[in-house]
Amino acid sequence: MPQELLIALCIFVSLIYLLRVAWKRLHGGCDGCAQNGCTPPAQSKHTSTSARNDTESNNL
Amino acid sequence: MDSSNTVGATGDKASLASTSGKNTAPTSGDKLAENTRICTLADLKPGESGTIINIEASCTASSHRRRRLMEMGFCHNTTIKCIRVAPFGDPVEYRLRHYNISLRKHQARTIQVCTPATQHTEASKSLVLTPPEPIELTSEATIPATVALLGNPNCGKTSLFNRLTGLRQKVANYAGVTVTKTTGQCHIKKQQCTLIDLPGTYSLAPTSPDEQVTCDTLLGRRNDTDVPDCLLVILDAANLPHHLYILNEAIELGLPTVVALNMIDRAEHLGIQIDHTALSTYIGAPVIPVSAYTRVGIEQLRTALSQARVPHHPPAQHIPDLLSEAIDTAHAGISTAFTHTSKERSRLLTQRLICENDSIIRYAKNGDESLVVMVTEAQKKLAAAQIDPVATDIESRFEWVDAIMHTWVTTPSTNVGTQSQMHERLDRVLVHPVFGLIGFSAIMFAVFYTVFSVAAPLSDMVEEGIGTFSVWVCSFINPGAFYDLIHDGVFAGVGGVLVFIPQIALLFLLLSILEDSGYLARASFLMDRILSQVGLHGKSFIPLLSSHACAIPGIMAARSIGNTSDRLITMFVAPFMACSARLPVYTLLIAVFFASESALTQSLIFFGLYAFGIVAAFLTAYIGRKCTMHNSSQSFVLEFPAYKIPQLRAIARSMFDNAMHFVKKAGTIILAFSVLIWAALRYPEISLEDKQATIQEHGMSLAQWESIEQKAETSVEPAALNHYTAIQHAIEAKQTEESIAGIIGHSIEPLIAPMGFDWKIGIGLLGAFGAREVFVSTIGITYSLGSDTDEENTDLHAAIRADTRDDGTPLWTIPVVISLFIWFAIAMQCISTVAIMHKETGSWKWSLGQLVYMNGLAFILATIVYTTLS
Structure with a gap:
């Protein structure tokens, strides 16, 4: 595969990925970014199901 | 005003009742000792004990705060001991019901005690618990959903x-x-x-x-x-x-x-x-x-x-008949208001309504007037009979608790359920008004010193490993554009960030140790007075400390703060705390521009950057409090956990999880940014004519250029090789200037020029809005474009230091670096933080206000500092 084509593919994938992350973040969704307490979806050892972290809005 | 009041040995009940103004004077079972003093809890000196005789709602402490104190054990006839006073005289640590708790003096003044502690009839002995028939736990499994x-x-x-x-x-x-x-x-x-x-x-x-x-x-x-x-x-x-x-x-x-x-x-x-x-x-x-x-x-x-079984209802507690009747009558009349819940729960809600818990009203149907009428009627009846429904309800529950303790729990006579003597000794030092503050400062400095200095050799090892891996991977790729992408984009960008894994791992290791040890609650106690002076709250401490890992959990942790304005101000200033994403930026800039300084000086600079964020947060909180005129809460109720030796497994897991998270971030977001930034700096490529023109402009013929290009480096004369290298850099500079990134950078340059930044830094700043670490990867990519595969990091540092502006003056001067530090310390660059702020406050007003304020402040301060120092 020509190197230019590979580069174009990398750029396209990166762009799509970052747009997806930005969309999720702006809509408050979890993209696994936060750490130390803001729980990213974690895999359960026993049940292979993930934790769901419900972050309620607290209209101050 | 002296609130103390000495009572004679006879225990003048009338004077007690008049002092409290309530119907909760010591009961007939109390024996008041000679020279018993009636005073407020705030009047107790460390080491003194007393017996609570009344807790009243003052004008500043609302009914739900009074209720909460009672639910935590501040009930009539409870023995309480003053343990110690925090630095600057407030708050105060007390001990009751076998645990330690801190209260502000203002709250303590609403609680009346008689001292020394009276010998009173134990409620537990008056309530006899008789177990009903033993239950049989069936083997039939009913698995709850x-x-x-x-x-x-x-x-x-x-x-x-x-x-x-x-x-x-x-x-x-x-x-x-x-x-x-x-x-x-x-x-x-x-x-x-x-x-x-x-x-x-x-x-x-x-x-x-x-x-x-x-x-x-x-x-x-x-x-x-x-x-x-x-x-x-x-x-x-x-x-x-x-x-x-x-x-x-x-x-x-x-x-x-x-x-x-x-x-x-x-x-x-x-x-x-x-x-x-x-x-x-x-x-x-x-x-x-x-x-x-x-x-x-x-x-x-x-x-x-x-x-699981539906438990037996607690036995008839010592609730006055009138209160029980009032609850039953009101419940019968208003049970239709609670259609969405069971009979038991609706009775509990009715009881809560009568006990003045305003928030419970929301559980009922909206606009149900009969509910309000029935509840008000019940409250009037109780008031006429001088029955305090809140105190009666809570005290009767504690009677049940005490009866259980008396019947089925055996405790040793001393030091039960709390810290052992060693823990007490630890507290004497760590929560001491003077040594406590010194210890706190030392602990915080030790954390940041360790993160910066201890991790440095480990970082070097990671860097060497990445370098070796980079060479190995690149050996499989033919020279060309894709090779450049992997070498100059992926490895320079992602690798440049990954070298900070040891710092990140150490930061989380130390934070985990602090979190698991039980010290943080003590630190909140130590810091409450200082924080309250700047408009924050003692409970703001843990959210702010959590923000050193990431602002998002820090903002969410503010939920534990009851007062709305305290919570809001804590969330607003939390992003000022230097999060782990800033760590690679600080470390890189210190390593490049303060390389000649000693490790201690470098650590002090690093610590100073963290301190700068804290000071900015405090000033913002202070000004915010003054401008909005919202009063801070007078309440600070904090339970002291027992000290624990941090579990090795738990802290290792926390460190590993966070390090892996960092690797994941580097392998996803930062990788994607690195690819895009590399492409933006590389394309469109300059034309062959432009390249030739540049070579000729620098006094070299095309033939000479091609001849040097084709020869091995060793066979070229040093002078010619230097000339060739200089021209190569000029071509690269022209390439980056005319690239997409160059065009974008130049277009934003007028905006960032007042802070001393040029377009290259501007590109890094733009990328940092996606993730702050991208600034490091951008710098890595920018200064490694066209470099050799075996170029060492120190050469990269030298290349950064040697970079110049268009007019030939050095780009990276100390004023520029300080200005950049200020920008990164203060500016809000994290979209996730904006989103979580919106979610927690339910309003764009606060999240966008925070974004504008932080970036505006960063711009103004960076401009002032750059202009002044230049």
């Missing part, structure tokens, strides 16, 4: 949740770690069951948003969650006098229940013996001793969840 975990803060709910589900939710040794509802799956007898981990609460009358989540879930007020099928009430076995209260309330919910006596290992170590079988028989539901730490009893608990 949903089980909610309920308990006091810091009783180990999340630890148990993690054990049962196999998940890794965050746990730490202070109250308020869990602030949201989390669900996970658990297997009971091969059937799946959903566990709901709820934030801790001292009662079902919430006083903060996190507690509201718990109460709403249990009372069926949430649209997204049905009332759970089963309750798992978790109690700290080492501190039952304080934790049984929530069980009493939970029983009234009328749900099938299982009780877990968590930390049973610690209770046994302290010599506490609990007859859990008899207690189980009495309550009518399984009571299982467990230890989430040692895994003792976990399987029994799993089995018990299938045998």
